[in-house]
Amino acid sequence: MTKPMVFVGLLHYPVYNKHMEIVTTSITNLDVHDISRSSRTYGVENYYIIHPLESQQKLIREVMGYWKEGYGAVYNPDRKEAISRIKLIESLEKTIEDITKITGKTPKIITTDARTYPNTVGYKYLKEKISAGEEPYLLLFGTGWGMRQDLMESADHILEPIYGPSDYNHLSVRSAVAIILDRLLGESWY
């Protein structure tokens, strides 16, 4: 590897619901579109939509088909380009396998959480590590009320929570992905 290689994953299982029960969430159309467009803008290699059910994957494949080959591809070619980076995949294990096959290295897994842990890192630190281009990174986001605790804790690094001027932090996953990609892969505007 000589150039930065970043992958994004959106996990639909195992995640918590509001009552801290382990559930599988549904794939939403907006998560498909917004996150693929942000991923494409920031040069992410692949955006993995991780869902264990073939029926859900099939549904999303049909929506994607409209934008990739149907009328949508003609009407909005930019969206076609963004969607071409999406991979529908059944598990986190398969995602790691796929990235290892593509890059020749096991990816470092990065998650985010509202709390801090012993392996919490800052954005500046991770931006420098990524740009060194020595290892592939998988930025892993949970849906629902967040990914299962043991997955969170097994990550190589956990990113600091995003704060504005207040202590309110309830960004949508779509907004959080956009901001994190901008901090890690965006130009140095500051």
Next chain:
Amino acid sequence: MTKPMVFVGLLHYPVYNKHMEIVTTSITNLDVHDISRSSRTYGVENYYIIHPLESQQKLIREVMGYWKEGYGAVYNPDRKEAISRIKLIESLEKTIEDITKITGKTPKIITTDARTYPNTVGYKYLKEKISAGEEPYLLLFGTGWGMRQDLMESADHILEPIYGPSDYNHLSVRSAVAIILDRLLGESWY
């Protein structure tokens, strides 16, 4: 004024469609939720959803009622808090009037565009201006294929386009708002 005061506006008329015709777009649920949550996280005073039709405003008011007073307020109080910053309003003129009434000053209007203009400014410059707290700012975003050219050009400042490592820039308006708020009002993580 002694503290930074920033307002966000999402314009549904007058904006272009794909064929560069002037149209009124519909308010979408996701724009309501995602942008109000980002606005609340970054300490934005009010988020103005600008739409000329009373029928559209009424529809959104009903959805908001569910989250403010209905079951949604109990189920998800964080969302209630975000939504309390939303104002439905009929025009850009009324928005400016409202901000002037609240702050005692006419707001500076900031837009974004993929092209550069004589009044294009960088994020660092604007972040410093905002934090000086001398004037209120309205960050104005267009829906559809962007706001009418004359509105764009009459803004006090136009923000530089957001770039990642490529020349592809087709972020959703929800992602663009999140990134711009983070750059202008977020902590100095860099």
